[in-house]
Amino acid sequence: MIDRITELRGEAEAAIAAGSSSDALEELRVRYLGRKAELPQMLRGLATLPPEQRGAVGKAANAARQALDAQIHARAAELAGSELDQRLQEDRVDVTLPGAPAQPLGRLHVLTATRRELEDIFLGLGFTVMEGPEVETVHYNFDALNHSSTHPARARTDTFYVSEESVLRTHTSPMQVRAMEAHPPPLYVVIPGRVYRPDSDATHTPQFHQIEGLAVDEDITLADLKGTLLEFARAVFGGERDVRLRPHFFPFTEPSVEVDVSCFHCAGKGFLADGARCYLCKGEGWLEVLGAGEVDPNVYSYVPTTEANAPGYDPEKVQGFAWGLGVERIAMLKHGIPDLRLYYENDLRFLEQFR
Amino acid sequence: MRVPLPWLREYCDPPLDVRAIEERLTMTGTKVEAIHHHGVASTDGFVVGRVLTAEQHPDADRLKVCAVDLGEAEPAQIVCGAPNVAAGQTVAVARPGAVMPDGTKLKQAKLRGVASEGMILSESELEIGSGGEGIMILDAELAPGTPLGDVLPIAMDVIELEITPNRPDCLGVYGVARELHAATGAPLAPAPWADDPGSAGPLAGAEVVVECPELCPRFTARVLEDVTIAPSPPWLKARLTAAGQRPINNVVDITNYAMLLSGQPLHAFDLDRVAGARLTVRRAGEGEQVQTLDGQTRTLDSEMVVIEDSEGPTSIAGVMGGARSEVQPDTKRVLLEVASWKGPNIHRTSWALGLRSEASGRFEKGLQPEQCLHAQAIATRLMEELCGASVAAGTIDIGPEPPAPAVIGLREARVRAILGVDVSAERQTEILAALDFSSIRTPEGLEVSVPPLRREDVTREVDLIEEVARIDGLERLPATLPARRGAAGKLTHAQRLRRAAEDALVGRGLHEIVGWSFTEPALLDRLRLPSDHAMRQVVVVENPLSDGQSIMRPTLLGSLLDAARQNVTRNGPDVAIFESGTVYRRKDGPLADEHHALGALLTGALAPRSWRGEPVQADFFAAKALLGALLERFHLDWSVRPGSWPFLHPGRSAEVLVNSRGADAVRVGFLGELHPLVADSWGLERTAAFAVDLGKLAAAAEPVVSFAPFGSFPALRQDLAVTLPVSVPAAEVIDRVRAKAGKSLERVEIFDVYSGAQVGEGRRSLALALSFRTLERTLTDEDIAPVREKIVAALAEIGGELRG
Ligand SMILES: [Zn+2]
Secondary structure (H helix, E strand, C coil), X not given: CHHHHHHHHHHHHHHHHHCCCHHHHHHHHHHHHCCCCHHHHHHHHHHHCCHHHHHHHHHHHXXXXXXXXXXXXXXXXXXXXXXXXXXXXXXXXXXXXCCCXXXXXXXXXXXXXXXXXXXXXXXXXXXXXXXXXXXXXXXXXXXXXCCCCCCHHHXXXXXXXXXXXXXXXXXXXXXXXXXXXXXXCCEEEXXXXXXXXXXXXXXXXXXXXXXXXXXXXXXXXXXXXXXHHHHHHHHHHCCXXXXXXXXXXXCCEEEEEEEEEECCCCCCCCECCCCCECCCCCCCCEEEEEEEEEECHHHHCCCCXXXXXXXXXXXXXXXXXXXXXXXXXXXXXXXXXXXXXXXXXXXXXXXXXXX | CEEEHHHHHHHECCCCCHHXXXXXXXXXXXXXXXXXXXXXXXXXXXXXXXXXXXXXCCCCCCCEEEEEECCCCCCEEEEXXXXXXXXXXXXXXXXXXXECCCCCECCCEEECCEEECCEECECHHHCCCCCCCCECECCCCCCCCCEHHHHCCCEEEEEEEECCCCCHHHHCHXXXXXXXXXXXXXXXXXXXXXXXXXXXXXXXXCEEEECCCCCCCEEEEXXXXXXXXXXXXXXXXXXXXHHCCCCCCHHHHHHHHHHHHHCCCXXXXXXXXXXHHEEEEEXXXXXXXXXXXXXXXXXXXXXXXXEEECCEEEEECCCECCCCCCCCCCCCCEEEEXXXXXXXXXXXXXXXXCCCCHXXXXXXXXXXXXXXXXXXXHHHXXXXXXXXXXXXXXXXXXXXXXXXXXXXXXXXXXXXXXXXCCCCHHHHHHHHHHCCCEEEECCCEXXXXXXXHHXXXXXXXXXXXXXXXHHCCHHHCCCCCCCCCCCCCCCCHHHHHXXXXXXXXXXXXXXXXXXXXXXXXXXXXXXXXXXXXXXXXXXXXXXXXXXXXXXXXXXXXXXXXXXXXXXXXXXXXXXXXXXEEEEEECCCCCCCEEEEEEEEXXXXXXXXXXXXXXXXXXXXXXXXXXXXXXHHHCCCCEEEEXXXXXXXXXXXXXXXXXXXXXXXXXXXXXXXXXCHHHHHHCCCCCEEEEEEEHHHHHHXXXXXXXXXXXCCCCCEXXXXXXXXXXXXXXXHHHHHHHHHHHHHEEEEEEXXXXXXXXXXXXXXXXXXXXXXXXXXXXXXXXXXXXXXXXXXXXXXXXXXXXXX
């Protein structure tokens, strides 16, 4: 009996090892361990054996059955793994097909993206964002900004009028006085918005966008303006940039300056690595970006002191700076946009190009 | 303004090249816009020659073959086509190899078979003047072979300056020279008017009456006799040409030269053509007509000033002269008029007449009365030198004594306080002196007296600070940051919400456009607005660039439609765009009713085509889903109800409400498919759109969203299919479900809509997905059964029947 068990075990072990599929294994299980198979029948027939043989035969038969059972499970797991591998191998897709369904991609207009970028820079510098009316009174657009009654900007060739006393604002600057009327000093605001002038060619559109800046406190100097705009220039055009202030004239700032940023295309050299003149700054090494200055003391005199802004704006006690920059110009420089009119054509081939 | 550099250097000549001069002027406030080179690029190959013989060309009537002495052993043979060439003339010659101002390089040439070794030059070929067709005849004293550049200004740099409106004193070369002097420290030559050959006192032989002194602060006149009208010498022509003025004759050229040098316009009358030898300055009559130098008849009003003689008006003061008393080739006696006019008045006159001249452009910037005699002095001296004239004794000079110089205190501490950098009182004095201000030291700083030419611009301490800063300070300015007391940068609720709204649409595939605020009145008709519609209360621009831009848009629809059409035409049928911008309505008072709107427009497919299924096409529900995504994001309680707009499909249009369940429901905008006639007017197929007032949305949205607990128990989900008459709006079904289900209903959604034979005529089936949840425990079907019964009963009241 023992010999027969050993023989069966050996035969079964060889067959299981050679089993090549789950079905074949199941067949082997039935053949060697099934109800009618020899080994289980031996175990069931133990009682018929002489008592002195029962222990040894039972032990051997049990061991053989357990061993074969374990071997079948192990082999089955092995086969299942490779069969899964096989199935997955067959379940391939062309990963280079486009994703589906296609997701539509939208984008902000580059003017909005630029305006937000600039707002965020000034928010980081402690400025709040204010907005104001586009149909504005002559008072806020000109008078309160120290424009003489005969200033040429008031002419109907330079300003859109909607009535004797109101205009489409020609700049965001009228909000300077409105902001001071509404809030006491210290005041740090930027005012983005749409402005209008009757010009139309490749470098002028009758509407465009500005961001006004205004900071008024006890002791804000022209050097503070330079520092603030240096931060701005570096944030927009890169950390290596420098700024310079050139004297200029605006009715509502004194001293007035135009502000240039060192050219980011040629690193301020005016020429490129191959010796060619830089097209962006036309060889100057500097790019004009905005007009600015210390708020003219006359402007404060147009700000009445009220409950809203007490103690008000006494030009002997407060001083500050203001600037007005063009959003189109900044975006144009930054992205190399050649013609202002592209902004307002809204061709998707333009809109899709920006982030 | 164009300033020839040699002219500028005559008065201030720093040891700097033109680039360095550009840099100094630009950095001190006189911006150099461009540097032009006038005349020849190189003087090489240009020499003085003497025509020895001039013979007829054998084969060409108009050509002469000349032997020209160029200072060498053998004369050169040059073929010349000028009618005036003749033996004995001293001429300007370009030799082979010379490069002409237009860039052409001269070569040995044969003209009609005769060799020519160069070219005899005219003034215009050298850009010295524009005079005539003939060659230029030079001073006979000049030796042949002399380099032409040594004796004629044939090459010069010209700097083009931007003069800011506060600096009319820099409209003359000498004013710019003073700036250069202050900017570089190089010495400044005495003023060109310092030496005046004329004299004050009464003038015989001419008379002037000023009837409107309020518009004419000063009127001066001199008489020059024995004038010989002739062309100006080359140096004068060259300077005028380089400065952009066309040479005419010596008298006119002198008036232009004196103007360019001093900034002050002058006018030369032929005194013998001034009827009655008497000029009257008076306001024009209403409707009075005057013929100006350009041959046109101008109609004037009483705010305009004319100068007339005894036969009537000869010129419009400060703007343009008349032909009748102009200087002619036979003029012998010149009346030189130099007057000061009120800038604003000249500005008004020239704009009203559409008549701009060099003189009006200068007067309107505001010249000072002192400048009259500056110009007289320069012109008088040149008329004596160049026209053989002699000045008659005396000067007519009408007008009050100009005001005394203003004296302004300049506190030393204030300079630092404004600029943020120190400029010592010594340096301040030095800068101000260079700019013609005189100063006295005081304990606090300086007492500064303002020169006449700066009296309009410099009236306060801060103006003096600017003068100091632009010469010394700006370039040394440190970059500091403000103290920023109480400055905490932050967007407002409404600003953050606007960004979020824009981002929500961008995230769903829409492109933002930026349209024009202007639109055409025809838009209102194209949108089918009836004549009494509120959207016709538009803001009208009084002076639009064109009729197409003559009103302010009352809606974003116009720009959205324009952009959609443009893109459909150029880029295909699928367009999904939005705009975030201001719209305008007229209201009482000077301002407009403005609000920030957000509008979207969809046409064609909402997504690109894909290999797996067709994309959704734009329609009412596609637009509503987008709007919903936007409004849900703000936690707004919103709904729509049928509404009608003339530009929308009457069956597919709705008004959008927020806080719709409260009594304070607010209409915030519209939603719908465009009326097919409107869509067609822009060449569009089915198009859906919405627009909402972002201000109203921001007001309705809670600034802070509070946390709502959601417990730890799972939700119980049940579906409910019900058939109803189609006349029952889905919203009413949802409202009833919510009302009956009570607090435990977490969500209810319609996930299927079906109509067809199975549900019967006039009915449709709605499939609802209900989700219940409580904070206390897990709900079972038994818990919900009574709720479900109540819902079914409530729906039965409006004709609902539970399906299978
Ligand atoms: Zn560059």
